Amino acid sequence: MTDEEFAAFCAEHPDLDFEMTAEGEVLILARGSSLTAVRSARVCRYLDAWSEQDGRGIACDSPGGFVLPDGSRRSPDASWTLKSRVRQAASEDGVGYWHLCPDFVIELCSETDRLKPLQKKMPEYLNNGAQSGWLIDPQSRTVAMYRPGQDVEVRAGVDQPEGEGLTAGFVLDLRPVWNPLGD
Numbered sequence: 001m002t003d004e005e006f007a008a009f010c011a012e013h014p015d016l017d018f019e020m021t022a023e024g025e026v027l028i029l030a031r032g033s034s035l036t037a038v039r040s041a042r043v044c045r046y047l048d049a050w051s052e053q054d055g056r057g058i059a060c061d062s063p064g065g066f067v068l069p070d071g072s073r074r075s076p077d078a079s080w081t082l083k084s085r086v087r088q089a090a091s092e093d094g095v096g097y098w099h100l101c102p103d104f105v106i107e108l109c110s111e112t113d114r115l116k117p118l119q120k121k122m123p124e125y126l127n128n129g130a131q132s133g134w135l136i137d138p139q140s141r142t143v144a145m146y147r148p149g150q151d152v153e154v155r156a157g158v159d160q161p162e163g164e165g166l167t168a169g170f171v172l173d174l175r176p177v178w179n180p181l182g183d
Helices: 003-012 034-054 083-089 115-127
Strands: 017-020 026-029 057-061 078-082 104-108 132-137 142-146 153-156
Touching: 003 017, 034 057, 034 078, 034 104, 057 083, 078 083, 104 115, 115 132, 115 142
Parallel strands: 104 132
Antiparallel strands: 017 026, 057 078, 078 104, 132 142, 142 153
């Protein structure tokens, strides 16, 4: 599908969220619960605050989407991309989908997600140019860290993972993700 066709398809189904694989398979995404929305908002808030302070890149949350180099259309829960890359990929008016892979992606496993498809998606980001990615699973309180050319590193019980490389200096406080109601 072209960008316009995909946007029109999504507009025909405003109550659903979609992604598309490199093979053209359209995926219907399960919406998370209200608790997942709280967790996601907290992750995005930390990434956006760091991005504003750092100034080199731009943070996005999941309603946006990217057309990756392999042709897939993905919407990570949170992402960060260097502004220089965005400027090259965005149309003059900034409207439409950016044809690039974010430099850093975060996927947050909700209670409606299946972990295996998310684990499969993370290497796809790396294969399309992401420099790193985190898969956060609140149920097991783990963060799986993905880096190009390296084995996945799963950290259990970590409360404040730190970014590396392009995202050095980013620290995500997971305590409000692990316990969003603050009990």
